Amino acid sequence: MNFPINGARSARNYISILKCPVCGGRFDANGPQSLICPQGHAFDMAKQGYFNLTIRPAHSHYDKELFDARRSIITGSRLYAPLHETIAGMIANRAGNPASGGLVVDMGCGEGSHLQKIMHGLGPSGWIGLGVDLSKEGIRLAARQYADGLWVFSDLAHAPLQDQSVQVVLNLLSPANYREFKRILAPGGVLVKVVPGADYLRELRETLHGDSNKRDYSNANIVSLFRQHFSKMEVVHLKYRQWLDTEALRDFVRMSPLAWSAEQAKIAAFTDRDGAEITVDVDLLLGRNDSLS
Ligand SMILES: [Zn+2]
Structure with missing residues (x-):
């Protein structure tokens, strides 16, 4: 299943959304695979089909193995399926007129599978998904795997997105930058942030x-900080258990920073069995940009 957009790999599809990371200017298409701003800052699409719009060196300690494991868990098991369905429902029901659709931006998308699953859940309804991450490896994998998506390698604190251009900002189990989220949210737009609960x-x-x-x-x-930025927030609590088989348990350990400092014997005790029930316990924090609506 691809994003509900045709020809996303043309630079022209990006120009109404992105802005120049150097000067903040609006882009124009400079051929099918290049963006250029009025001051002449040009950015070429990478051969995998994403844009590198970072202007400072990024540091990410997430490598390809972690991202491959993450994709296996998200797409190969149902561990996060209820979460994806809940978020798709929130977008469809609460983010304005579902018929009109709009732009859904995942800030901190990693290798893109959460966003892809959520867009799949929304169906061909006029929503466009765009993933932003500061890991080039994550964005490269996302662009390679999800060919019709829009993927941008960028600093999340200085997102190369135009002011008030986004109907839905997603921030799933990753750090927030509320100043940027509020800047890019359109009037009436919503932020959906997923944070772990005590039993996650x-x-x-x-x-x-x-x-x-x-x-x-x-x-x-985290909830308190969210409320400082979005006073009329809603919280949806979601808790369930899903079965992971042995192979999924191994992928699960590989994608979990929790496990990186653990003893090998304890990791083996976790993975060397037929499978296990794993608890997903999260709060979905929903905030609306009411400032200008
Ligand atoms: Zn520029």
Whole structure:
């Protein structure tokens, strides 16, 4: 399933959304695979089909193995399927007129599978998905795997997106930059941020860090910060368990920063079995840009 947009790989499809990361100017298409601003800053599409619009060196310690494992879990298991369905429902029901659609931007999209699944859930309804990440490896994999999507390698604190151009900002289990989110949200647009709850992936925490305080987690500070930026927020709590088989458990460990500091014996205890139920416990924080609507 591809994004509901045709010919997304033409630079012309980007010019109403993106802005020059050097001067902030509007882009024009400079042929089918290049963007250029009035001051002459030009950016060519990479051969995999994404734009590199970063102007400073990015540091990401997420490598291809992690992203491959992440894609396997998201697309090959149903671990996150209820989450995707819930978010697609929120977009369709609460982000203005569903018939009109609009732009859905995943800020911190990684290798793109969450966004792809959510766009799939929305169906051919006029919504366009765009993924932004500061990991070039993630964006490269996303562009290669999801050929009709729009993918941009960029600094998330200085997103090369035009002011008030976005109907839905997604921020899934990754750090937020509320100043940027509010700048790019159109009037009436919504931010959907997903934060872990206390029992998120609890089976992994208990096996790997059972005797340390890494087990305990509260999202209260994140929720409080969100409320400072979006006073009329809504919170949707989602908690469920899904079965992962042995292969999925191994992918699951490879994509989990939680496991990077764990002892090998504990990792083996987690993965060397027929499968396990894994808990997904998240809060979906919904904020609307009411400032100008
Ligand atoms: Zn420029």
